Amino acid sequence: MAKVKKAYYCKECGNESPKWFGQCPACGAWGSCSEEVIARATDSGIKRTSESRPQKVADIADADHKRIELSSPEVNRVLGGGLVRGSLVLLGGEPGIGKSTLSLQMALATKGIKTLYVSGEESASQIKMRASRLGEVSDECYIYPETLLENILSHTEEMKPDLVVIDSIQTIYSEAIDSSAGSVSQIRECAARLLKMAKESGTSVIIIGHITKDGAIAGPKILEHIVDVVISFEGDNNNVYRLLRGIKNRFGATFEIGIFEMREEGLVEVSNPSEILLSHPEEQLSGVAVGAAVDGIRPYLIEVQALVSNAAYGTPQRSATGYDSRRLNMLLAVLEKRVGMKMFQKDVFLNFAGGFKVQDTGLDLAVVGAVISSYFDRAIGEGVCMAGEIGLSGEVRPAPRTEQRIAEAARHGFRKIIVSGYLAGRGLKLPKGIEVVFINSVSELPRAMF
Numbered sequence: 001m002a003k004v005k006k007a008y009y010c011k012e013c014g015n016e017s018p019k020w021f022g023q024c025p026a027c028g029a030w031g032s033c034s035e036e037v038i039a040r041a042t043d044s045g046i047k048r049t050s051e052s053r054p055q056k057v058a059d060i061a062d063a064d065h066k067r068i069e070l071s072s073p074e075v076n077r078v079l080g081g082g083l084v085r086g087s088l089v090l091l092g093g094e095p096g097i098g099k100s101t102l103s104l105q106m107a108l109a110t111k112g113i114k115t116l117y118v119s120g121e122e123s124a125s126q127i128k129m130r131a132s133r134l135g136e137v138s139d140e141c142y143i144y145p146e147t148l149l150e151n152i153l154s155h156t157e158e159m160k161p162d163l164v165v166i167d168s169i170q171t172i173y174s175e176a177i178d179s180s181a182g183s184v185s186q187i188r189e190c191a192a193r194l195l196k197m198a199k200e201s202g203t204s205v206i207i208i209g210h211i212t213k214d215g216a217i218a219g220p221k222i223l224e225h226i227v228d229v230v231i232s233f234e235g236d237n238n239n240v241y242r243l244l245r246g247i248k249n250r251f252g253a254t255f256e257i258g259i260f261e262m263r264e265e266g267l268v269e270v271s272n273p274s275e276i277l278l279s280h281p282e283e284q285l286s287g288v289a290v291g292a293a294v295d296g297i298r299p300y301l302i303e304v305q306a307l308v309s310n311a312a313y314g315t316p317q318r319s320a321t322g323y324d325s326r327r328l329n330m331l332l333a334v335l336e337k338r339v340g341m342k343m344f345q346k347d348v349f350l351n352f353a354g355g356f357k358v359q360d361t362g363l364d365l366a367v368v369g370a371v372i373s374s375y376f377d378r379a380i381g382e383g384v385c386m387a388g389e390i391g392l393s394g395e396v397r398p399a400p401r402t403e404q405r406i407a408e409a410a411r412h413g414f415r416k417i418i419v420s421g422y423l424a425g426r427g428l429k430l431p432k433g434i435e436v437v438f439i440n441s442v443s444e445l446p447r448a449m450f
Helices: 073-079 099-109 124-134 149-159 184-201 222-226 273-277 325-339 361-375 402-411 442-449
Strands: 002-010 033-041 088-093 115-119 141-145 163-167 204-209 229-235 241-249 257-263 266-269 288-295 298-310 318-321 346-352 384-386 416-420 435-439
Touching: 002 184, 033 184, 073 229, 073 241, 073 257, 088 099, 088 184, 088 222, 099 115, 099 124, 099 163, 099 204, 099 266, 115 124, 115 149, 124 141, 141 149, 149 163, 149 184, 163 184, 184 204, 184 222, 273 298, 288 361, 288 402, 298 361, 298 402, 318 325, 325 346, 325 361, 325 442, 346 361, 361 384, 361 442, 402 416, 416 442, 435 442
Parallel strands: 088 204, 088 229, 115 141, 115 163, 163 204, 288 384, 318 346, 384 416, 416 435
Antiparallel strands: 002 033, 229 241, 241 257, 257 266, 288 298, 298 346
């Protein structure tokens, strides 16, 4: 007979406590205590035996992890070459960002695999409407509206699909836990049983997870530890572009990104992000610079826009969209100290094209170049690109993967790129048709730009 007892969980971090608390002792959150009834079997007298035995590393046979090639090359890139059989993938993102659309689109478009799409949020007719809008039809994709975990596992064992999509984990519940769907104990139990099913049967599982207002995946933190892969679907509802970013990957690298464009017919891959992040005005404008960025191992060119104007009030304004405002303040201080520009009297507004959020420090040179161009109200020469990191003393440091940045700029027809002088004489493999200008200090940047 199972013994029922109460436990208290933190909604933010999943910390368990035997008594009620006002402030979580683990994460320090206030008002996050949730009382739940859990069932534990009293089987301490049963002696368990296991057939597995410790093995030497040299005696373990190499496993051939065959991957499932999905219909989307962008998703395959983020996953590290495809979906590993028997893996558990967690896909997180904000409401309305396109998680369900991406999952259904992959399930319908991928040929040669049997897919079970489990929806706990929509009915079969609603999913059919979305599938008709996407324009994809597959005889190997089965729709199953269900929220009870035991029924899902039963049909999975009967059908033996290659891929199972759970939309979403917060709506699934198990009869073994006496709490509502979406609670900490339910999410933890359902994820653990789905992982066991995936490892035993070799069926790949993609579970969709909601996120909190702070941007973290809702539920206990152990959910991210249980799964094999965690990928985040990012973007702005006011913008058409979406980024698929790897956060954790036991079978590949975590620095890859995939870029999509949300259209009426669904998510369309963007194979060349530089084309959407660069504008081609008829005349050159001041305050606009082009930087060569790298996200993971993928280089792309992005347009940096800056506006510098006289401060109308006592305190100048500093605003950055898609960029760290603290780093912007640091770069403005470097300009004032090392170049002599009176930035304390100026309002500075910074924006990145396409609504992208950029964390690459190799774009420091492009940010400073755009600010200098707007400060003097002078356009940067046509076909000029920049890539470099700026230190507090004003030195220009090499940006990671500079060779790839130079090659990307040359591929898009740029005639000159400004990089760090520390790379001079390092034997860089430079493509034809582009001039590489080396500078050692930020004070040399205006002459190189203009």
